Amino acid sequence: MSGYVDLLIQKAKQEKLSLMVHEDSMVEQGALASYGANFRLMGAQTAKLVAKILKGAKPSEMPMQTPDTMLLTINLTTAKAIGLELPVSILERADRLVE
Numbered sequence: 864m865s866g867y868v869d870l871l872i873q874k875a876k877q878e879k880l881s882l883m884v885h886e887d888s889m890v891e892q893g894a895l896a897s898y899g900a901n902f903r904l905m906g907a908q909t910a911k912l913v914a915k916i917l918k919g920a921k922p923s924e925m926p927m928q929t930p931d932t933m934l935l936t937i938n939l940t941t942a943k944a945i946g947l948e949l950p951v952s953i954l955e956r957a958d959r960l961v962e
Contacts, residue, residue, distance in 0.1 A: 868892070879945040887936040890961050895945070896937045900930035934958040 868884075872893040875882035884890065885899040908931055916922055936959040942949055954960065 876941065876944055881945065881947060882941075887934060887959065890936045890938045890941075893941055894938065895941045895947070896935065898933060898935050901932065901934050904932055905930055936961060938962075 868889060869892065872882060872889070874880075875895075876893060881896070882894045884894040884897045887897045887899075887901070890897045908928065912925065912928065915925070935957045937949065937954065937957045938961045939949075940962055
């Protein structure tokens, strides 16, 4: 992870700010939450498109793709550290909780 992201996470915690990021690995490092595509799943989705192209499909005729799944990851330790009590309804919606 970039040193700048580390600094941003550190500053957000210090100032007790909720830092939302795009990648769940940053939540593991201390950001509060992420909502975005899982890169492994996007790779599998991309492989399916490549297979279609290799079988003769024309890329110009294929519809634009978006991620099949978006994942919500929440860092419970960070939430506690910044004094944020998350509603149960949010926690139940999370795909992954990091402690």
